[in-house]
Amino acid sequence: MATDNDLMQKIISLCKRRGFVFQSSEIYGGLRSAYDYGPLGVELKRNLMDAWWLDMVRSRENVVGLDASIIMHPRVWEASGHLAGFSDPLVDCKVCKERFRADKAPAAAAGEAVVLTFADKGKAKVALGIVAKQFEVELERRGAQLVGAVAGDRGYVCPVCGSPWLSDERQFNLMFRSSLGPISPMSAIAQALEAGEFAGLGGAELRAKLEAVTKDGAVYLRPETAQAMFVQFLNVQQSMSMKVPFGIAQMGKSFRNEITVEHFIFRSCEFEQMEMEFFCEPGTDDEWMEYWCEQRMAWWKRYANDPSKFRLRPHEPDELAHYAKGCFDVEYAYPWGFGELEGIANRTDYDLKKHALHSGAKIEYFDPQQQKKFVPYVIEPAAGATRGVLVYLLDAYHEETVDGAKGPETRVVMRFHPTLAPIKVAVMPLVKKDGMTEKARAVVEAFLRRGINASYDEQHAIGRRYRRHDEIGTPWCLTIDGQTMEDGSITVRDRDTMEQRRISIDAAVDEIQELLARA
């Protein structure tokens, strides 16, 4: 079995080799944290998202779908708090180069003596030089520490080395910004420059002025799909006569300008979400929270080989978002440890009330039975679709030792649930003669006509073809052999057990469809 250390490497390598996931713009050197889903990857991702849609929308009377635009009115993000909350003031330490959040830095009153601490004497010596040269302050070095510094009027120091020499606070907005309309913000800046509007400005003042000049037409790519479901709450509820409790679901791309990206497709700036906002009467929210936690856990486990790797973890009070009353994370045991796959949050009436306040729209629900108005509470299961793809790639990967023609060898099998498998069935002639190829192609046609993704394969020896389909997770291989030509029977080989049985060639499509339905 692959160890945790090299499992990711093997997955990444297999993904590229077999057409699941490629690095974006690879021939140009690659783009940071952007990935393209290849022919098999797009099938896997689509199958996963289709399964979610089927479970969350199509099989529930009280949940309907939505597909909203990615660019929304900028005031949506003011109301949601993303424009303010997303922008954490960040500061760079000019001594150790650390970048940190101003609001999380250790406090130090102006004039207070501070000690700079480094990992070792060498680093302390370098820092001593920087301070002497750039700030013309002579400090005294004691081992890995520098003494004699005094805190400025910023009220805090660098959390790593303790230095008071810091850059200005800068707003880092985690939303991707663009502009709507043909006028570029650069033109606005150029105009203002020519008009001398920036004369004499510097630091924070300059940045504020730039912000003001470029504000017209500024729009943002959505950092989550959720807001559209709140903004369109009234339209959806009224057009479909939905009665609370009900849900609005949406799948699609979201964008976050993450400071750090990591672990292949786990955290990237462009990602895909599967979110549902479930509107319920205040007071019933705790029950619904429990219901959706149970539903969502069961859904993830349903397609997994190893359900024990999923867990539901309640958020600690101090990690709750400002809007949430309670939150559970569906976590998966990734090779680097447990990490988030889905967040199920009780967002209360925070979002609807905010949008009512900012837009002036009357966002309320009238309950005809109880003859009363209220603002619904919201339970939000928000899953990462692209993270789901990674989870099932990890879950599917198996290596096993089998007897081959040249002794024991390693068989790599992607044990995808048949619902998720990119190719459901491969049809192959045992050898390329006696009319077997024609017969096999006819069987493939029959599958495709039924909407089942089938693949024809005649390349190389039969054993190799089986192994190739093991590696891309094809659940069943159908083989046309000499006996087929005599009695119309065909062999079905199972990916996981490698066992074969004979069925009638005419019943093959029905048989596989039945297996898929039962899976």
Next chain:
RNA sequence: GCGGGAAUAACUCAGUUGGUAGAGUGUCAGCUUCCCAAGCUGAAAGUCGCGGGUUCAAAUCCCGUUUCCCGCUCCA
């Protein structure tokens, strides 16, 4: 963002002191083959991540840069 490691064929990797770019696997074509990466013959495939520098000569040495991995940090 910080620290460490890496980048050579589609994949996994060799490449000696600086001296004509290599292997295995895979891919493709053909032969053979009635069931688990069999065999034989042949072929294609590399801006050595990118850009500079040193040198008669750079995959190799130096500088910069991009991307990935690991560990921190961050993740309203």
